[in-house]
Amino acid sequence: xxxxxxxxxxxVDQGRVVKGVNFVGIRDAGDPVEIAKRYNDAGAxxxxxxxxxxxxxxxxxxxxxxxxxxxxxxxxxAVGGGVRSLDDIRRLLNAGADKVSINTAAxxxxxxxxxxxxxxxxxxxxxxxxxxxxxxxSRYELFTHGGRRETGLxxxxxxxxxxxxxxxxxxLTSMDRDGTQDGYDLDITQRISAAxxxxxxxxxxxxxxxxxxxxxxxxxADAVLAASIFHFGTFTVGEAKAHLGKAGIAVRH
Amino acid sequence: MSSVTAVIDYGMGxxxxxxxxxxxxxxxxxxxxxxxxxxxxxxxxxxPGVGAxxxxxxxxxxxxxxxxxxxxxSRSTPVLAICxxxxxxxxxxxxxxxxxxxxxxxGSVRLFDKSSKTENGEALKVPHMxxxxxxxxxxxxxxxxxxxxxxxxxxxxxFVPRSECSDALATVNYGVEAAxxxxxxxxxxxxxxxxxxxxxxxxxxxxxxxxxGTC
Numbered sequence: 192x193x194x195x196x197x198x199x200x201x202x203v204d205q206g207r208v209v210k211g212v213n214f215v216g217i218r219d220a221g222d223p224v225e226i227a228k229r230y231n232d233a234g235a236x237x238x239x240x241x242x243x244x245x246x247x248x249x250x251x252x253x254x255x256x257x258x259x260x261x262x263x264x265x266x267x268x269a270v271g272g273g274v275r276s277l278d279d280i281r282r283l284l285n286a287g288a289d290k291v292s293i294n295t296a297a298x299x300x301x302x303x304x305x306x307x308x309x310x311x312x313x314x315x316x317x318x319x320x321x322x323x324x325x326x327x328x329s330r331y332e333l334f335t336h337g338g339r340r341e342t343g344l345x346x347x348x349x350x351x352x353x354x355x356x357x358x359x360x361x362x363l364t365s366m367d368r369d370g371t372q373d374g375y376d377l378d379i380t381q382r383i384s385a386a387x388x389x390x391x392x393x394x395x396x397x398x399x400x401x402x403x404x405x406x407x408x409x410x411x412a413d414a415v416l417a418a419s420i421f422h423f424g425t426f427t428v429g430e431a432k433a434h435l436g437k438a439g440i441a442v443r444h
Numbered sequence: 445m446s447s448v449t450a451v452i453d454y455g456m457g458x459x460x461x462x463x464x465x466x467x468x469x470x471x472x473x474x475x476x477x478x479x480x481x482x483x484x485x486x487x488x489x490x491x492p493g494v495g496a497x498x499x500x501x502x503x504x505x506x507x508x509x510x511x512x513x514x515x516x517x518s519r520s521t522p523v524l525a526i527c528x529x530x531x532x533x534x535x536x537x538x539x540x541x542x543x544x545x546x547x548x549x550x551g552s553v554r555l556f557d558k559s560s561k562t563e564n565g566e567a568l569k570v571p572h573m574x575x576x577x578x579x580x581x582x583x584x585x586x587x588x589x590x591x592x593x594x595x596x597x598x599x600x601x602x603f604v605p606r607s608e609c610s611d612a613l614a615t616v617n618y619g620v621e622a623a624x625x626x627x628x629x630x631x632x633x634x635x636x637x638x639x640x641x642x643x644x645x646x647x648x649x650x651x652x653x654x655x656x657g658t659c
Contacts, residue, residue, distance in 0.1 A: 192563055193618060194575045194595060231642070236575055262464045267597060267640050287460045289599075289640065312495040314571050314599045359571050359601075388558045390569045413569060441564075443575040443595040 194443040195407045196236035196414035197431050198392060199421045201226055204243050206252045208422070224259045230421070231264045233428040236443055238264060239416060242272030254286045261287020271319055271362070280307050284315065292317035292362055295335045298342055301356060308357025318358040322346045322379055323366045331379045338366035350383045358389060362416070365395040372398025372419070380410035392416050400426060400434040407440055449653065450486035451476045452513070454503045462492050462526070465639035469649035480512045488652065489516050493528025497553070497602070498540035500528050510546060517548060520630045522657040527600060530626060530633035539602050549626050549633075551609035553602045560619035568619040571601045578624045578636065579615045584659050586632050586651045594644045596624070596636035603635065630657030
């Protein structure tokens with residue numbers, strides 16, 4: 192049976208893992224290669240590496256870090272952050288990424304998603320969506336720049352459009368919940384999971400292990416992403432899997 | 445082991461992971477190459493594949509790899525094919541509007557039916573992406589130390605139906621019974637990615653590195 196995936200996320204700035212609360216107030220949580228290895232050994236099903244390095248000139252550090260992680264980690268590695276062109280994607284795949292996630296560029300240039308899927312295959316093209324509730328009925332919209340810039344794009348229709356263009360997976364982050372530890376936004380997670388035919392990763396807001404269960408059951412997600420609860424040792428990946436297993440969810444062991 | 449493992453590089457995607465995993469599994473000498481003489485002279489050959497099968501086969505054939513791989517297979521050199529590499533060994537694929545493949549194994553590659561359901565009754569997500577349990581149909585040296593029903597990492601939208609392939613060595617269930625491994629003699633072809641399948645994947649690669657090509 193296909194297992195639900197637990198994915199620790201490494202937010203990396205200039206080669207160091209950080210995790211902000213609502214993307215403000217960053218704390219240093221260490222070396223990405225060591226952390227990725229630790230998660231590999233601990234039974235994580237995949238690792239996501241989100242490059243938040245502001246300057247494009249410093250991206251060579253990112254490629255080197257991805258290369259180092261890929262040499263020592265034998266589970267899938269997804270890399271996102273600052274991906275703007277087919278050449279960015281090619282370089283990340285060549286450095287050892289198995290999947291590349293496209294966020295802002297999917298909004299400014301949707302053709303990139305189609306071109307990337309045609310060139311590299313849908314299986315390695317993830318579209319990352321940062322969404323917020325508008326507070327008006329059930330409407331959620333896409334945001335960029337860490338949730339600061341609105342786009343006016345409605346989330347469910349956007350998800351469907353990205354899949355039509357060739358996205359092989361969606362990484363759905365609630366900007367309302369990110370950093371709050373209040374749990375995933377189950378409403379939008381469930382609606383998008385039901386609307387698309389590709390896997391959906393729930394992200395943003397995990398504070399305890401029941402939140403992971405809820406994301407997979409009530410939210411209908413195929414995978415759950417978390418950062419702080421794992422980085423700061425609140426829970427281990429093993430504890431998370433045991434908890435999911437008790438809830439009747441298929442996990443890899 | 446002082447033997448050479450050649451990973452065929454026909455310009456499709458990243459082979460760094462396959463190479464790193466083989467080294468981690470104990471390979472002493474791994475070459476990633478499109479040089480036909482090096483592939484032909486190698487003690488073992490790995491045929492990876494990622495992306496669209498039409499592009500893969502077009503590049504593969506364009507570099508003159510088809511007769512060399514077939515020669516290597518015919519003289520019983522151990523061969524490991526991975527993912528689209530496995531699919532390329534079939535007779536035909538319905539991907540990209542229909543493609544004639546290498547016909548080492550009889551059978552067709554088909555698209556998952558998004559209207560079918562998983563064992564849990566959930567809607568089938570395509571690609572089939574993630575860790576799934578593999579049912580070993582027969583004993584094989586490459587399963588040494590790997591329990592039946594172990595999890596391996598899959599990522600694919602097309603599959604070989606078990607019902608259409610008499611050479612299936614293992615299956616995976618995803619809305620349908622699909623071939624997880626196809627093999628005969630010195631060829632072992634996996635739909636999953638051993639290089640991304642953690643301990644069981646590394647064990648399979650390590651078994652491949654000591655395999656003499658018989659079963």
